[in-house]
Amino acid sequence: MADYPPISEQLDDLESARVEGHRKMDWARQHMPIMTTIQEEFVADKPLSGQRIGMAMHVEAKTAVLVETLAEGGAEVAVTGCNPLSTHDDVSAALDEHPNITCYAKRGVDDEGYYEAIESVIDLEPTITVDDGMDMVAAIHEDHPELIETVVGGCEETTTGVHRLRAMDADGALDYPVFAVNDTPMKRLFDNVHGTGESSLATIAMTTNLSWAGKNVVVGGYGYCGKGVAKKAAGQNANVIVTEVEPRRALEAHMEGYDVMPMAEAAEVGDVFITTTGNRDVITGEHFEVMKDGVLLANAGHFDVEVNLNELADLAVAERDARDGVHEYEMKDGRRLNVIAEGRLVNLAAPIALGHPVEVMDQSFGVQSVCVREMVENGEQYDAGVHDVPDELDKEIAEIKLDADGVEFDSLTDEQEEYLGSWQHGT
Numbered sequence: 001m002a003d004y005p006p007i008s009e010q011l012d013d014l015e016s017a018r019v020e021g022h023r024k025m026d027w028a029r030q031h032m033p034i035m036t037t038i039q040e041e042f043v044a045d046k047p048l049s050g051q052r053i054g055m056a057m058h059v060e061a062k063t064a065v066l067v068e069t070l071a072e073g074g075a076e077v078a079v080t081g082c083n084p085l086s087t088h089d090d091v092s093a094a095l096d097e098h099p100n101i102t103c104y105a106k107r108g109v110d111d112e113g114y115y116e117a118i119e120s121v122i123d124l125e126p127t128i129t130v131d132d133g134m135d136m137v138a139a140i141h142e143d144h145p146e147l148i149e150t151v152v153g154g155c156e157e158t159t160t161g162v163h164r165l166r167a168m169d170a171d172g173a174l175d176y177p178v179f180a181v182n183d184t185p186m187k188r189l190f191d192n193v194h195g196t197g198e199s200s201l202a203t204i205a206m207t208t209n210l211s212w213a214g215k216n217v218v219v220g221g222y223g224y225c226g227k228g229v230a231k232k233a234a235g236q237n238a239n240v241i242v243t244e245v246e247p248r249r250a251l252e253a254h255m256e257g258y259d260v261m262p263m264a265e266a267a268e269v270g271d272v273f274i275t276t277t278g279n280r281d282v283i284t285g286e287h288f289e290v291m292k293d294g295v296l297l298a299n300a301g302h303f304d305v306e307v308n309l310n311e312l313a314d315l316a317v318a319e320r321d322a323r324d325g326v327h328e329y330e331m332k333d334g335r336r337l338n339v340i341a342e343g344r345l346v347n348l349a350a351p352i353a354l355g356h357p358v359e360v361m362d363q364s365f366g367v368q369s370v371c372v373r374e375m376v377e378n379g380e381q382y383d384a385g386v387h388d389v390p391d392e393l394d395k396e397i398a399e400i401k402l403d404a405d406g407v408e409f410d411s412l413t414d415e416q417e418e419y420l421g422s423w424q425h426g427t
């Protein structure tokens with residue numbers, strides 16, 4: 001048995017934390033029509049009765065609505081964070097108050113506490129796992145393989161988690177089915193693009209109190225997140241420079257009108273650097289050596305490996321916190337390089353970070369909820385491995401959202417359906 005305690009046993013002023021946590025959740029819920037609809041269905045039908053759900057997610061207000069929805073669906077839920085800096089303790093405390101939820105997430109835990117909390121979640125012996133980054137799946141496979149037999153399946157929220165799962169699957173090491181929630185249109189085209197773009201830029205601006213206008217903003221990686229960051233930065237009158245390693249993505253950025261160049265060149269001209277690659281060592285010592293005085297360095301990828309902070313610390317002659325969430329490294333020639341949120345995903349880990357806009361997470365967590373329901377109802381139909389989310393589930397979420405927003409759209413006539421399904425109609 002792990003002995004890492006729930007958040008309620010860790011906070012001094014538990015009552016006021018809970019009040020504030022509930023206030024944040026109320027605000028999120030008010031702007032989550034998809035989750036409200038699903039929660040009503042789950043309360044009425046209890047589709048998750050008898051399930052034990054183990055989760056490692058960013059514990060803040062929107063995620064809390066997901067956790068609550070799964071609990072209201074009849075499951076017993078244990079949850080912890082998926083990043084040591086993204087937890088809101090007040091929300092964590094409010095969640096832990098729910099009779100079917102135990103919440104272990106605490107902001108600022110050290111590595112040991114982070115992994116002990118995951119162990120405490122695993123004590124629940126989950127039948128379903130919900131991950132953001134795959135740490136829960138990894139811990140179960142590596143340290144508790146005896147539990148796999150009773151796991152029905154899992155859901156993975158982010159690109160990095162899906163990459164890790166696919167690598168595990170390719171090695172034949174993934175022993176239960178997991179939905180790649182990240183890869184659905186309703187998640188990736190909105191959350192990764194608009195969510196990461198808006199919230200990363202907003203967080204950097206609020207953390208530094210600096211403007212985007214006229215700045216050279218270097219976006220490392222032009223995938224879904226990079227596209228969002230580039231688009232929103234351009235919309236704030238920045239000059240966007242993209243670095244890439246994939247030729248078609250580099251070409252796409254070029255055709256969008258952005259400057260594309262290697263990081264070695266971008267390092268010399270950039271004012272703000274935002275990495276969104278899911279890869280390590282995108283910005284390293286050779287780049288720090290040539291950067292301008294005063295640059296801002298931020299990462300929006302899942303892990304804190306994109307900006308090599310060890311190499312930066314080795315080059316620095318002095319370090320200090322220039323502001324809350326901004327750590328300044330002084331080079332021996334006097335240049336100052338500023339790292340935001342310790343190089344952890346900036347839109348969730350900076351002190352004032354709130355993560356993605358509520359509406360965006362309503363969609364992502366809508367998909368999560370119906371994927372958990374699908375795993376519970378039809379889990380036996382899925383072999384061990386990574387699975388695409390069935391398209392009808394993704395469409396179900398889009399339809400709820402359009403309905404909530406009062407947007408009507410067309411449907412195919414029978415003749416159109418027949419035409420689209422036929423190979424015989426030529427010129």
Ligand code: NAI
Pocket residue numbers: 158159160161191192195196220221222223224225226243244245246249276277278279281282300301302303345346347348356
């Ligand atoms: P993606 O796979 O669509 O894009 C990543 C891009 O980075 C690819 O085009 C790839 O070619 C490029 N890349 C890889 N190594 C590179 C290098 N050394 N230099 C330049 N480019 C390089 O992935 P997506 O969906 O954009 O996700 C990126 C990361 O962001 C992942 O770690 C994901 O988990 C995370 N993420 C973060 C969110 C947040 O809230 N901050 C939200 C969603 C995803």
